[in-house]
Amino acid sequence: MATASTASVWATPTRTTYTVLFVCWLAILFEGYDVGVMGAVLPALADDKNWNLTSIQLGMLGSYALAGMFVGSFAVGTLSDLLGRRRMLLACVTLFSLTMIGAAWAPMPTWFATFRFIGGLGLGGVIPVAAALTIEYSPPAKRGFNYGVMYSGYSLGILCSAAVAMAVLQHWGWRAVILVGAAPLLLVPLLARLLPESLEYLLAKGDEAGARAMADRLGIASLEPFRPREVTGEKATWRDVMAAVFAPRHLRATLCFWGALFLGMMLVYGLNTWLPQIMRKNGYDLGSSLSFLLVFSLASAIGGLVLGQFADKTEPRKIVALFFLVGAIGIYCLTYNNPLVVNYLWVGLAGVGSISSSLILTGYLAGYYPAHARGAATGWALSFARIGAMSGPIVGGYLAGLQLPLAWNFIAFSCAAVLAAMFVILIPGRYAGGPQAQQAPASQALQQQRP
Secondary structure, three states: OOOHHHHHHOOOOHHHHHHHHHHHHHHHHHHHHHHHHHHHHHHHHHHOOOOOOOHHHHHHHHHHHHHHHHHHHHHHHHHHHHHOHHHHHHHHHHHHHHHHHHHHHOOOHHHHHHHHHHHHHHHHHHHHHHHHHHHHHOOHHHHHHHHHHHHHHHHHHHHHHHHHHHHHHHHHOHHHHHHHHHHHHHHHHHHHHHOOOOHHHHHHHOOHHHHHHHHHHHOOOOOHHHOOOOOOOOOOOHHHHHHHHHOHHHHHHHHHHHHHHHHHHHHHHHHHHHHHHHHHHOOOOHHHHHHHHHHHHHHHHHHHHHHHHHHHHOOHHHHHHHHHHHHHHHHHHOOOOOOHHHHHHHHHHHHHHHHHHHHHHHHHHHHHOOHHHHHHHHHHHHHHHHHHHHHHHHHHHHHHHOOOOOHHHHHHHHHHHHHHHHHHHOOOOEOOOOOOEOOOOHHHHOOOOOO
């Protein structure tokens, strides 16, 4: 439960909470565009006679950024706990935005894949760092909701990629759609001006004076809610961070989080990459097929906010597992020959049951582990999940290459959603390193762990 001192701290820095939330939301929005752009341009890439790509090659091309994200997730997540969360977030946004210029210029698939892989290093680091900052600077009673608000930027970024593609793809080509992803470079100086450094990082580093100066500037009265009480001594070490995640008593939780996020990311990136192309093969024109991606992302953005509020009021595990199952139903129902409006409904449920469920699960994970290991725990889990993310486009490409009925794409992803729900149910309700019950509402589950 929130202590009195915690409540008094959060009476003052509301402006700081909103500022950090806004910056993290923008960073996630930019990431969502850069990830979603592959699904938006995939039909055009498939028709590009200069490159003449097969279904498997298209799936592989969509996975290169995800391969970079695999490395970036655990590397940047861990480095953020050791070098600073603010610095790493700004570096990630700058890196993936720069590489969008290179991808738009790429004269051949090899260059395109290279730039997408390098950009993926930055893309993979954004979510764990933004998650850690959002949880840290949010009041305990609103951490689940604020995390949902932050992560809605991801879905809206995918929506923006679909909207930009619908507006410019036929007139300017797929390169113009990708080039728009470099626009965040213009906003990096503003983000640097607005975003404060993590107080948890400064205190774990042993920089008491720096943390006190930062707190005074932000109007925060007490440093106690930010202090890593789980760690003995002044500074969190590499061993402290790794033990919090990989010690035997924590292994079941870690493996269940990793398994669920692996399957969740396979759903997100598989559907995001192939949904427009599958719907186009089902007889819809390019504009209509892109509209499915728009509905998919819009529904997940709204669903993330709603699920975040539900998770604050009940057990997050039940909410996540339930909506993974809802997503499975929506995905499976796309195997039938439904009217357009009905297919929009099923696609919307698929978006909520994949992206929204995964974001709430990631927020639960970010608060499940102690503060000094929050970035590393989230980064390592998301890094493993990137293997699932990479497999999503490849699975879609493989099934398309087998010339199987289109229904098999949806059946495979529906089964993945059911299995993800099973992993979530198996997550222990309590972190083994402390007495705080994770079965409590997310507003309590997302607080810093206490010894």
